[in-house]
Amino acid sequence: GNSVTQMEGPVTLSEEAFLTINCTYTATGYPSLFWYVQYPGEGLQLLLKATKADDKGSNKGFEATYRKETTSFHLEKGSVQVSDSAVYFCALNNAGNMLTFGGGTRLMVKP
């Protein structure tokens, strides 16, 4: 079956630090990959996505590259801000619109 594994948090960084949140997946075929973000007290919002191997998704300074050879979709940002503090979820879609989520990684950015 499908599964998504992401690094456990919390991840605590100082403002302007470099961010990496690891995500690996298991799936048959060619899933689409997503990063969703959940700000405190809110629902999930799509941050970025990639639909095929070697695609790079990007948004708001965040990037992730679909690596089929390593079954990974790591999230990166060159310089985090306090406003980036949130929970980040990696997810895949392998059939219809059913998403399989990782456990989420909480990011805390200190000024």
Add this chain to the structure above:
Amino acid sequence: NAGVTQTPKFQVLKTGQSMTLQCAQDMNHEYMSWYRQDPGMGLRLIHYSVGAGITDQGEVPNGYNVSRSTTEDFPLRLLSAAPSQTSVYFCASSPNRDRDSETQYFGPGTRLLVL
């Protein structure tokens, strides 16, 4: 557009009580779904619907019922609440099942506590 709305925001139930979590969307989306969010487990799919009159089970359907009588509404019913159903529930919708239209739009969530 209000997007995806959910009511109530917070609810406390006693074991054995029933209730309905409401979800509505005004984007004319065909696909709607319910997830539960538990610490460290991400979101797990409970039930989903690909259109009015059509529903199906997700990963964790036991203890929950759904129906889809209109495109806009997708209520989730707990017939006899159990403490294991304490969770945060999210409703989501998306335009269709086409692979290029996979972005799901989430509601703000309903926090449920079962005592």
